[in-house]
Amino acid sequence: MNNLSYPGRGIIIGTSEDKSCGVIAYFIMGRSENSRNRVFVPYEDGIRTQAFDPSKMTDPSLIIYTPVRLLDRTTIVTNGDQTDTIYETMARGGTFEDALNTRTFEPDAPNYTPRISGILNANGSLSTYRLSILKTNDGSPEACCRFYFHYENKIPGIGHLIHTYQDDGNPLPSFASEPKPIAIKGNIDSFTEELWNSLNEDNRVSLFARYINLNNYNFETRIINKNERNLE
Secondary structure (H helix, E strand, O other): OOOOOOOOOEEEEEEOOOOOEEEEEEEEEOOOHHHHOEEEEEEOOEEEEEEOOHHHOOOOOOOOOOOEEEEOOEEEEEOOOHHHHHHHHHHOOOOHHHHHOOOOOOOOOOOOOOEEEEEEEOOHHHOEEEEEEEEEEOOEEEEEEEEEEEEEOOOOOEEEEEEOEOOOOOOOOEOOOOOEEEEOOOOHHHHHHHHHHHOOOOOEEEEEEEEEEOOOOOEEEEEEEHHHHOOO
């Protein structure tokens, strides 16, 4: 990530080096004051975005949502309110794909930010994860392209990363290609710090990381908020 100034929002899912844990990470970045005025806060078994300084919040749409929710042994992570769509659809017996087939990219012209989503099914040796991106057809908002990627969560120390933008630009260019393989090293603390340090210092806003034990389903969570660190 060090060579990208603005990948936008990103999701990583994979397996710890010792193969005992499923790993999830989610980060947000921001260019405007409104986007940068955010923190992650714990919420039930997941997190919510929240204004760091409510007096400076100008438009909560698309930036205040619940990125992470837990449904039984399935952790859901997304970059928008489609988290709730996935949760509610799967709670009724539907699938990840069923839920996202009802959604499209974000209505933030001219960027039309992709919706990225993932789920990790923590079930011992049968653990799997999925990633998805919903985006325009080569920049045209006339049609939505939906891509789904399925992975067996078996290779230790490896995950996959998907993010909203290729890099900075005007308009911002949507992510292209398959999710990128990424190394997952060490315990949750070393992994979280390494990932945070790999994000552009000017644009990074918040980072969530979770290690989920694939045998007993207990989990550890770490949250880094730039705004809070600036006060330390």
